[in-house]
Amino acid sequence: xxxxxxxxxxxxxxxxxxxxxxxxxxxxxxxxxxxxxxxxxxxxxxxxxxxxxxxxxxxxxxxxxxxxxxxxxxxxxxxxxxxxxxxxxxxxxxxxxxxxx
Numbered sequence: 001x002x003x004x005x006x007x008x009x010x011x012x013x014x015x016x017x018x019x020x021x022x023x024x025x026x027x028x029x030x031x032x033x034x035x036x037x038x039x040x041x042x043x044x045x046x047x048x049x050x051x052x053x054x055x056x057x058x059x060x061x062x063x064x065x066x067x068x069x070x071x072x073x074x075x076x077x078x079x080x081x082x083x084x085x086x087x088x089x090x091x092x093x094x095x096x097x098x099x100x101x
Contacts, residue, residue, distance in 0.1 A: 031100035032087040038099055052077030062098040069094040 039045040054077045065071055071094050074082070086093045087100065
């Protein structure tokens with residue numbers, strides 16, 4: 001688990017540094033694509049697609065709960081479809097992602 005968190009953190013930093021300036025113009029889909037890239041570059045996309053993303057893994061790479069968000073109903077692990085939908089939600093997402101501007 002620790003190796004996964006370290007790999008995701010490294011990829012997240014790379015994705016943040018490489019984010020295009022145009023990301024602000026389409027934050028929802030750009031954020032979702034960035035999140036998918038983070039998972040793919042860490043080699044975790046198939047694992048998360050099959051079994052979900054543990055909240056503790058996301059937190060280990062800097063994902064935080066958006067202030068005021070209620071995540072009490074969010075399953076742990078979070079299914080990939082929910083992770084992607086939350087990325088697309090922009091400022092209305094439950095979580096704040098460090099790779100999304």
